[in-house]
Amino acid sequence: MTSDSWSMITTDSELRAASELLAAGDGPFGVDTERASGFKYSNRAYLVQVFRRGAGTFLIDPVGMTDFAPLAETLAGDEWVLHAADQDLPSLAELGLVPARLFDTELGSRLLGLERVGLGAVTAELLGIELAKAHSASDWSTRPLPEAWLEYAALDVALLPDLRDAVATRLEAAGKLEFADQEFAAVRVRPPKPKAAEPWRKLTGGNRMRSPRQLAMTRELWHARDELARSSDIAPGRLIPDASIVAAVGANPRSAGELAALKTFRGRASRSELDRWWRAILRGKTTDDLPGPKQREPGALPSHRGWAQRHPEAADRLTELRAVVTAEAERQHMPPENLIAPALVRELAWQPPADTSPEGIAIRLAELGARPWQLGLVAPILATVFVD
Known part of the structure; x- marks a missing residue:
């Protein structure tokens, strides 16, 4: 299927031909993906969009394709331009598509201090083009994909090289x-975040569960939902929400019937999978494996929210460090979190290095992952906090 402004690619042979056309184009590649977040369990890409000047826009349906090597080889030849790259890179990597060079227009916009950094806002401000975002939260696993969705996806990616040039300037x-x-x-090159040892503890509202028995039921229900979501590739919250x-x-039902009668127990699978949920509750009610309070990950700092009461000296240092970072971020016209990651500031407040000179602070921040440009800007000002 081909429109006047883009080509739809659905087979390996079409992808090989598209890769040859892209290789003959000029300049960086605009790259984007569309996923089905909120609808599917996986974070896979259900559409990959690639644009290059002189080649055109290609909308690639990865469902059913087996060989992305030709596209990977072509894309290795120049810079990729993405907007909020950290959202797209994992699903692209699943297809064997990994950039050798990258330009992130969203991150660049943050460093510029733009007030709004969404693709539509940045495109309007820097290119004077209004983008409709009507389909950004659609279920992109839908097949066939509606023409209006494809038009939306094609326009987004076709503007990325021009946007890259405007941001770079x-x-x-x-x-x-x-x-x-x-x-x-x-x-x-950032590695993916390690998986939480007990992901069920991240349940929204789960902090209201206090007793070990309640925590056990929460854990068992979470795992039952996760197992069903994974096997059916449906977002967990669509089965039963948190x-x-x-x-x-909280209701602590005494039977499956009581659970079914609970009006606050909702979701598309709340009744069709009632036996599954009741078995999970029973496991939580009867298990001897009762969870205790949440334990800190090895090497993790205690929550800074409790420092004022338990670790006042660290809390005072954190307040002062944040103040100088905020002031410098304002001078640099960028958000404080882009000047230096808040987690690094907390590490410094919790355990300052023995050498608190600018050089010593820079060494410690570099060990924690700060970039050279950040060290040059923040190490001297952070060191002032430790001057007697």
Whole structure:
């Protein structure tokens, strides 16, 4: 299927031909993906969009395809341009598509201090083009994909090289292009976050579950939902939302009937999978494996929210460090969290290095993962906090 402005690619042979056309084009590749977050369990890409000047826009349906090697080889030839790259890179990596060079227009916009950094807002401000975002939260696993959705997906990616040039021009004028290059390189090689040892503890509202027995029921319901969500590739919250798990545990039903009668126990699978949920509750009610309070991950800092009461000296240092970071971020016209990650500031407040000179602070921040441009800006000002 081909429109006047883009080509739909659905087979391996079409992808090989598209890869050849892209290889003959010029300049960086605009790259984007569409997923089905909120609908599917997986984070896989259900559409991959690629644009290159002189080649055109290609909308690639990865469902059923087996060989992405030709596209990977072509894309290795130049820079990729993405907006909020950390959202797209994992699903692209699943297809064997990994950038050798990267330009992130969203991250670049943050470093410029733009007030709004969504693709639509940045495109309107820098290119004067209004983008409709009507389909950004759609279920992209739908087949066939509606024509209007494809038009939306094609326009987004076709503007990325022009947007890249506009952001780069402003970064260079602000003296921040080197900052951005280091940030883009860090995003490109950043490893995925390690999985939580007890992911069920992240349940929204789960902090209201206090007793070990309630925690056990919460855990068993979470795992039962996760197992069904994974096997059916449906987002867990579409089966039963977090609020339903909290409601069920709080009500402490004595039978499957009582659970079914609970009006706050909702979700598309709340009744069709009632036996599954009741068995999970029974396991929680009867198990001898009762969870205790949440334990800190090895090496993790205690929550800074409790420092004022338990660790006042660290709390005072954190307040002062945050103040100088905020002041410098305002001078640099960027958000404080882009000037230096808040987690690194907390590490410094919790355990300052023996050498609190600018050089000593820089060494410690580098060990924690700060980039060279950040060290040059923040190490001298952070060191002032430790001067007697």
